[in-house]
Each structure stands twice: as structure tokens, then as C-alpha cells.
Amino acid sequence: MKICMISNAFSLEKTTPPRKIGGAETCVERIAKALSFKGHKLVIITQAPFAGLCSLLPRKKTIEGLTIYSFYPLNIFSIYHTHRKTLLAKGIWRLLDLINPLSAILVYLIVGKEKPDIIHNHILYGFSPLFLLRLLKITRIPLIQTLHSYGFLCLRCNLLRHTRHVCLNMPWACRLLVKISRVLVNSAPDIVISPSQFCLNIYGHYQFFKKSKKIVLANGVETYTHNPHQEKKDRQEEFRVLYAGRLVPEKGVEVLIHALKKIASLKIRLTIVGEGGLESCLKKLAQNDSRIHFAGKISWERLKELYKYSDITVVP
Secondary structure, eight states: OEEEEEOSOOTTSOOSSOOOOOHHHHHHHHHHHHHHHTTOEEEEEEEOOOOSGGGGSOEEEEETTEEEEEEOOOSSSOGGGGGGSOHHHHHHHHHHHHHOOHHHHHHHHHHHHHOOSEEEEOOSSSSOHHHHHHHHHHTTSOEEEEOOSOTTTOTTSSSBOTTSSBOOSOOHHHHHHHHHHHHHHTTOOSEEEESOHHHHHHHHHTTOOTTSEEEEOOOOOOOOSSOTTTOOOSOOSSEEEEEESOOSGGGOHHHHHHHHHTOOOSSEEEEEEOOOTTHHHHHHHHTTOTTEEEEESOOHHHHHHHHHHOSEEOOO
16 A cells, blocks of 8 residues: 655654654654555655755655655745744744645645555644645545644644643634634544544534544554563662653643652652753753753664663653
């Protein structure tokens, strides 16, 4: 079977500087590799950083048996620079992404050329998503949409206010986004996959995907002949805690740091792996506590080693 997967980033597509890879992108990569291993043909459509006018057009390459198309979606900056931008700049970027159909047209043309049996879309923003799903529906190729965030409901994509509290009263800009999204994407996907029933319920509350088949499928984990999570080293004297993920408000890392500070024992160590917009604030919060270590962004091999040495992994 030939499967087309659409993702904002794909780590096999190396760039300089490296693109930031989050949970959604990691999920896409692992699914693609597993499907390819089982004999399916994979076509990946992803973003490239701006590198002159030539980067606005799709470039095709084959890496590890996967066919990868990449191009820069025309906008004021790359999606992977959004964490450095002001709220106003982010708002302008999202608006241009919503109303600019060029990226969606390019994806549509690639799909028309490759003629996959299934399209699996993993983005809610970045490739003119409101136009993209409608165009992909025209192809009559079965379309699967996986929800990795609340991008059709919230301009921040996380249902949080700027105060980091849960958004209970949707602002006018997000209400407008919901109305536009419902018109353009509501009936497009044949199947909608969500990692949780809670996420589906939120979209259902706003009358999304009424005609789509809905499936709850938890985010997968890799299985190993020798599981690195269980291959613990010799018992240490200190209790080791690990957090691995983005350093952004919705991850709750500051809650973890506050909790650790309430523990008087010196025989405990917290290692925080990852990077993000809150990194400097979290380091300031953790200052003067030698038990807290920031490892930054590290390789998967290094992360496996940290799993071996850690007693628990915490998801705040």
C-alpha cells in the first residue's frame, strides 16, 4: 500500500539549523519507519526552512527508503521560529497560514502526482490547513486526520490563556477561527484519530467532524527486544527523576520544579531534557538548587542512557 503522510517536520530530512522536532513529528517518523519496514511505500510531505526562492518549490529526495518532499510554506517566518516571536507576530503568522492557499495547492499537486492509496494528515496548521483538507477531499483518496493539538479551536493550539490558565471563555479571534474551521474542514476527513477521548469530546462540543468516523488511539510507544527503560544500572544512592519534553507552559515543568523544592532530601536529582520558550524562566526558578540539572536537547541514544539511570520518568 502507498501511504502519504503530511507533517510539519521530519527528522530524517536534515536541515541547518536543525528543525525543532516535537511529539507529533516524532510520532510521524516512527509510524512511517514501522510501515516502511512492513513493506508499505511511504511518501512524506514536510516543511523546509527558507533558503532562497528555490525553497518555495517542492524538493524530492529518498532517505532510508522513504520518499520525502519538502518546501518552505510562504509566510513571515518559519513555524519553527514561533517560540521566539511576540504574540502579535504569531497572530499574523497564523492569519497568513489560514488565508494563504499556496502551500495547500502544492501539497495537492504532490498528492496528485504520487497517487497514494491513503492520506494521513498530522498537521492542524503550517500548510494552509483550512484549504488543505478541502483540497485533499477533492482527490477522493481516503483521508485520515490525526489530532495532535487544538489547532482548529485555539490560536495558541493548547486551550490556555496567556496567564497559563485554562481558557474557559473563548476570545473573539478563536471563535472566528472555530466558525471558519467548521465550514472548511468539518466533513473533510473520513476518519479522525485522537490520542484521547477528552480531545474528541472537546472537538465534539464545538460540532466538529460530525460525519467522520472517530477513533481513540493512544500515542504509541516503541517496543524493544531489550527495553532500555528496564535496563537499570546498579542502584545509586540518590533517587533520580527524569522529565523529557518541550519546555512550554502546557507541559507543567514548573509544577515539577515546585514539587521538588518541597522535598527536603538531598538524595534526589531531577534531570530536565528538552528546550522551549520557558527554558530561561525555568532555570531561574530552579537556581540555587543543585539537585536540578538541565540537559538541553539531546540525542535519542543519550536519552536512552538517561532512562537507564532514572528511577522514574515524570509527565507533570
